[in-house]
Every structure is written in structure tokens, then in C-alpha cells.
Amino acid sequence: MPLVMAPSESSRAESPVLLFPSSSSASASASASASARVEAVVVFNICDSYVRRPAQAERVIGTLLGSVLPDGTVHVRNTYVVPHNESADQVALDVDYHHNMYASHHKVNPKEVIVGWFSTGFGVSAGSTLIHEFYSREVQSPIHLTVDTGFTRGDASIKAYISSNLSLGDRQLAAHFQEIPLDLRMLEAGKVGFDILKSTIMEKLPNDLDGMESSIEKLCTLSNAIYRYVDDVVEGRVAADNKIGRFISDSVTSMPKFSAAAFDKLFNDKIEDNLALVYLSSLTRTQISIAEKLNTAAQML
Template sequence: MAVVEFFPPPSPMPSATLHPVVRFNICDCYVRRPDQAERVIGTLLGSVSDGVLEIKNSYAVPHNEPADQVALDVDYHNNMYMCHLKVNPKEVTVGWFSTGFGVSGGSALIHDFYNILPPIHLTVDTGLRNGQASIKAYILVNLSLGDGPLAAQFQEIHLDLKMIEAERVGSDVLKTTVTDKLPNDLEGMEASTKRLYSLIDDIYKYVDDVVEGRAAPDNDIGRFLANELASVLKFLQMIFDNVFNKIIQDNFALFYLSSLIRTQLSIVEKLNTAAQIL
């Protein structure tokens, strides 16, 4: 009797981190998809370091799904990838994504096209079946019957959402159902500063609790705080005020110039429209 063997994924189990720009780009591609398309398929770009795959960018690839087959526009994929390498040569193809709930019957065929080892398959549930746009990452493992291959199975791996503070502010705004307007640079800076003050207050409270004996000391936290404080550049108050004021003035100048450019473009557009009418 033949024995079905299961080949586990590489050890240790790989994990992945996802930047928020990839998530929003996939959702934007889904909203802008052709009317006849049920889902969006595309390429994931990023890098691998210490066994952790970091997904930093993505782009959609046109495709057709007649019957149970999947046909990708390979020329479009190759052209987009070559253009991307000219801008970000350190970001390579790390897998592919698709919208929808879980993997489908044709996922293995597309997975074979991205023949890097091992490619990541990212799924985004744009149908909100569980009340949210759940995102999952998979790798492909193989089953065999005796000496011959039998089937392939997608196995879910750990996925973290990685973002810096500026991205977190924008993500919190876009996650809300309704918003009046997107925050400008100053509003984003204000939100980040308030969050920084909140974190500093939490640190103050923890240190005071440890000193007063209300909380048990943690050597790892203490070393982390000491390293962070040692990494902060020490400025005199006058020097810091001058540097900060110059940065603020530069930001105001850029904001003013961008407003002038937008105004000029609007005037030119109106003049062109009037000239066509006349």
C-alpha cells in the first residue's frame, strides 16, 4: 500500500511583514478593476532578511479567467518589473497577491509562474466576509504518493503589518468608515506628537512605579530605555530651537509653493477650456 508523505515547509517556518501601502494599493486596484473582473491579481515586491520576508510594494497584472483556467499578461508583468527595478533595484519579486476569500482552484497555476523559492501568496478579503478585510499569507508545500508527486497544499504563515508612525496616522484615518478630509502635513505632525507625548507619559509612569516599588523592574526594558536615551543627540536649547524653526519654515515654504502651483494649474486649465469654447 502506497504511503502518502507530507513534506513540511522549510524550517524554521518563514514569516512575512506587510507595509500598509501594499494593502491600500491592492484595495485601490480592486476598486478600479474592469467591470467583468471578479478579482485582482498582481505581483508582490520586497526583500528577504534573516528568514523574514518584507513585502514593500505591489502592482496589479491584467489577467483572464475563462472556465477553470488563468491567463496572466506576462509581457505586462515583465515590463512593469523592469521599470520597477530601475527605481528600486533592491526590491525583487517575492510572490503574488489576489483578492477574495482564501485560495482558489487556479492559485497553484499562478503560483508556479512566480517560480522564486519560496514565493508568497497573499490574499485580501475585499468581500468583508468576516466583517473586515482579512489578509493572509501562504506558502506552497507538496504532497507525494510513494515516489511520485500527488498534490500541493497552501499553508498559512505568520504575517505582521509593519508601519512607521506617519503611516499609522494615515492608516487610522483611512480605516474609518467616514472622514471629512485627509489630514495635511501639520495635522499629521500634530497627531504624531500627541501620540509621542502619550508614549512618554507611559514611560514616566512605568519608571516612577519601579522606583516607588509599585512595579517589578524588568532588566530588558531598562536596557532598552538606556540605549534609546543614549542614542538621542544632545543639543543646547538655543541650537535645537534654531534647527526646529528652520525646518518649520522650510515646510511652510514648500506648502506655499505647492499652493501657488496648484493655483496656476487651475488657471491654465480654465483658460484652455475657455479657448476651446470660443
């Protein structure tokens, strides 16, 4: 199994990691415009891989797949885990597995290419620098996504970084990791699940009605905020912003227009469809259970 081996601790100490937040004045100008957009399925896949990790593994790493948008934003849409081993003096990656998995993914969706890598845990380390060097050979300017599955600061914080080398002449002094803006793209159902993952304590899992109630409450809160803003602008208490006005206008015009009766009918039809699915699934489970018992009885006879 071909592996990428990291240098020993003695040589690793010559190339430390410098980690700067997105607001740091030391950030490079090239990284100022960089940003990342991550789909919810990527976060869920990373959390699932962490739960299924080998018993001796402290973290999991893997490859990020997606595309680079025209404005330079890295859009992450998929991921897969890459087996690796870590110890005090080395880091090893299964390069063959990585290449085979990427080839398989590329056949299914040729538009998704390697855009970086992920790791579970809080922040970056010297070992992360070595892994990032490998992915820098796979793709130009990869991003590094970290998911704090250990709830170091009380929640599952997610951060994205890009890296550059700080050198003095021909000698590399350090790896400069710069945090970049991160946009988590989630539907309302995904947000409900992500809120559960972020919390360390959860009394019960919400059902569909709980999720719908939470979504409606958030919608009412946003609607009230819009009403207050519009009233303040009309009364002259707040200066008008054309961008906000156009955004509100586009949002209102994008809503379908139908009467209250039509909405009630649509809602009731949806409820009936869901109940029909529940009934059919229950009926299917009953038939399977009866078939298993009949098969067992026939074998005994």
C-alpha cells in the first residue's frame, strides 16, 4: 500500500505552522478574496466518517470534491475519507486508495474535481501541514476544512483555511494558514439536523412537526424584522438602502400567489400523502413479518 511519509520531528520543527484568523492584518492579499461554500451533505458525511472511524484513530481525513466558481469561491459538494496513520514522528496516506476513489467519483460526476481536504478536530497542526503539501501537488491552492467533532468550544465549529509558504531566500520558514470566509449552504431540513449535531445535549430528536414549527417560527421572526425595517424607512427613522429594497422586492415577487383556501388544500394534500406513505410502509413491514413467520413454520413442518 503506497504511502506518503512525513518527515521526522527534527525536520518538522524547521517548518512550523502559523495560523492567522480571517481578520488578521498579516493575511496575504491573494487570500483576501478567497472563500468557500460547503453543502450540508459534506458536513454530515464528515461527521458520519468520524463516528465510523477505527478504534485507534484520533481523527479522520479525506478529500473534498467540488468546483471553483467564476468569482473564485470554492464550492464543496462531496467528500470521501482517505485511510491514514499518524504517530508522533510520521503521517502516512494511502495514495492508491485516494486516486482510486477519485477516479470512481469522477466517472459518476466529471464536473466534481479535487478542491482540498478535510480533517476532524480543532484547528491545524504540524501534521496538517504535511498533508496539505500532498494535496498541493494534487490541485493548485487547495482549501483545508476542519470540523470540530470533539466540541472543543462547546459546539461543532467548522472553519476553512488556505495555506501559503513563508520563506526567507531559499529556506522555508513556516506554513501560513489563513482562515477564509465559509458559507454553509443548507435547506431548512439540513439546518435542523445540523443544529442537533452542534449541540452536546439533546433530550429527543425532533419529528417532522417539530421541524416545521421551528421553520415557521424562524420565518415569522424574519418577516417581522422586514416589516420593522420597511416601517422605519417609510417613517424616516432609517436611511433607505437600495440593495436591501431590491432584495426584499425579489423575495416577495418570487413567492407563489394563491388564496388561503388554495394553501389549505395544498397543505392538507401534503399531509394526506405523508400519511399514505406511513400507512404503506407499515403495511409492507407487516407483510414481511407475516411472510417470515410463514416461511419459518413451513421449514419446521
